[in-house]
Amino acid sequence: MDKTYFELAYDATKLALTDANENGAEITHKDLESTVYGIYNELFERQFMPDIFTNSYIGMNDKPGTRIASGGATGGYTVRIAFSEVASGLSDLCLCIGLEKCNDCYDEQTGTTTPEVLNAIAYSADMTYEYPMGMMAASSYVSMVNAHYDEFGNPSEEQMALVSVKNHGNAMLNPKAQSPMEITVQDVLNSRIICYPFKMLDCCLYSEASAALILANEQKVKELGVENPIWITGVGAANTDCFIGNRESIGRLYSNINAAKMAYKMAGLDYNKIKEQIDVAELHDAFSGQEVISYEELGFVPFGEGGKWIEEGGPMRDGELPCCPCGGLIGCGHAVGATGIMSTGEAALQLRGDAGKHQCTIEKGRAISHSIGGPGAAYAAVIVMANEEGLKKP
Amino acid sequence: MSQKDFQDHQIRDEIKISYKYTMGGQSKFFIDLMNEKKLQGTKCKKCGKIWMPPRINCSDCYENTDWIELPQSGTIRVSTIVWYTTSDFIQNVPYGVAFIQLDDADTALLQGIFSENLVPSKVKKGQRVRAVFKRKEDREGKMTDFFFVPEDEYESWIEKPEYEGGK
Numbered sequence: 333m334d335k336t337y338f339e340l341a342y343d344a345t346k347l348a349l350t351d352a353n354e355n356g357a358e359i360t361h362k363d364l365e366s367t368v369y370g371i372y373n374e375l376f377e378r379q380f381m382p383d384i385f386t387n388s389y390i391g392m393n394d395k396p397g398t399r400i401a402s403g404g405a406t407g408g409y410t411v412r413i414a415f416s417e418v419a420s421g422l423s424d425l426c427l428c429i430g431l432e433k434c435n436d437c438y439d440e441q442t443g444t445t446t447p448e449v450l451n452a453i454a455y456s457a458d459m460t461y462e463y464p465m466g467m468m469a470a471s472s473y474v475s476m477v478n479a480h481y482d483e484f485g486n487p488s489e490e491q492m493a494l495v496s497v498k499n500h501g502n503a504m505l506n507p508k509a510q511s512p513m514e515i516t517v518q519d520v521l522n523s524r525i526i527c528y529p530f531k532m533l534d535c536c537l538y539s540e541a542s543a544a545l546i547l548a549n550e551q552k553v554k555e556l557g558v559e560n561p562i563w564i565t566g567v568g569a570a571n572t573d574c575f576i577g578n579r580e581s582i583g584r585l586y587s588n589i590n591a592a593k594m595a596y597k598m599a600g601l602d603y604n605k606i607k608e609q610i611d612v613a614e615l616h617d618a619f620s621g622q623e624v625i626s627y628e629e630l631g632f633v634p635f636g637e638g639g640k641w642i643e644e645g646g647p648m649r650d651g652e653l654p655c656c657p658c659g660g661l662i663g664c665g666h667a668v669g670a671t672g673i674m675s676t677g678e679a680a681l682q683l684r685g686d687a688g689k690h691q692c693t694i695e696k697g698r699a700i701s702h703s704i705g706g707p708g709a710a711y712a713a714v715i716v717m718a719n720e721e722g723l724k725k726p
Numbered sequence: 727m728s729q730k731d732f733q734d735h736q737i738r739d740e741i742k743i744s745y746k747y748t749m750g751g752q753s754k755f756f757i758d759l760m761n762e763k764k765l766q767g768t769k770c771k772k773c774g775k776i777w778m779p780p781r782i783n784c785s786d787c788y789e790n791t792d793w794i795e796l797p798q799s800g801t802i803r804v805s806t807i808v809w810y811t812t813s814d815f816i817q818n819v820p821y822g823v824a825f826i827q828l829d830d831a832d833t834a835l836l837q838g839i840f841s842e843n844l845v846p847s848k849v850k851k852g853q854r855v856r857a858v859f860k861r862k863e864d865r866e867g868k869m870t871d872f873f874f875v876p877e878d879e880y881e882s883w884i885e886k887p888e889y890e891g892g893k
Contacts, residue, residue: 447813466815479804577834
């Protein structure tokens, strides 16, 4: 059934509160001291300042509420700001919530939803120089992937297709996923061309959803008696030049590299050894090729070896470092403002051992979530998390 | 509320805003494009970086820039061909877009890439391209006043009645 954005937000808030209560914290929405809203696109919501209307519906009146909008990285950035709310002591208990609609956009000309959804997204391109050229999300992301291929000979169309096979397949084990599918590389290669060389199955589906986390500082966690809390130990974010043509190298996403290095450093981890230091990575796979180049930019493998790594099974659920075990955006759908919060929540569930059928082996007690977005994927945010064990391990 | 009681009501609606949008300091680029088919970049007074698209301020050194007319030939840095797109552009597919570095410029400009044979190999990295303009009566001082074509197709494009060669 279709719900409004604020009704979706209510459902996610209620689920987060239920989860908190099941884990030892006796709280209601009245105990939450502030809210940080991740909401990308007013045109999807058909409402400017959708946060204030959500604030009313979820019963958060007369408390601070701040809205974050950072394209596809909105979720990661929202976690970053909610983290700073509790880490700074401005709030002891903060609701970190992302929400997004999209299915209400409608193209009367074709009698379908998708072209108008893409149009609502396309206004995120520079309106003077880039929108008039027909630039959209896929053609923007594909530019970095094509340039990466030119520079590093990787990822091939087959290597990209493996990401789609993996993430649609992982979604089979996630009851909340929108797009569980058992497919082959050939199915991806045969799907309709969107923009060269991305095919339809290389692209995530847009979605509408809400996701919520409850963040507390150390003192509050102890006071509430939370069992098995997951700690945010590192946050990193960077905006690279949104004009792709201004970048020194188009094939390297400096936002990814800088956000990852910043987050790992804060968490006391090593960019060059990160693959051995974490158990799970929930990556931003809006497009399959983007996930492959993220393996390299986030430090899992050297530049040029991301494609080979997936061929060898590295990011599979039983591989060296499972990437997007929940299905990621390709498997779960991309409800923009909610996505990075879902990824962070999924990584936290993995660390708690509560991920259900898609639970991975947790040995190091650490995981990351990753969000990118905006024109030319200019925004990036990386969050490092640890369970109690992960805090103690070197 | 139970699933059974849930009903769905939809309305038709539209958000529409009209603009008389100023290009500010970038205006000269669009005026000279429209009137004289010039591609005007800017050069930082301090570091000498040549910006295209132009900026009247250098974002690297916080200095002003000077206008500098750029050559109308350049090289593709990266491109794609679009086969499915937004409601505003879906009538135009397939179309090519490329980041093109004009000779002398330090940055690359996103522009449409037209070709008689629009295939990836024709619009790949390193391809030399040249600007083609709409006729004077069709130019509006917008980015859509011009586009690029592979150098070897330039003569055939400017022979078409709706287009003109540059300077």
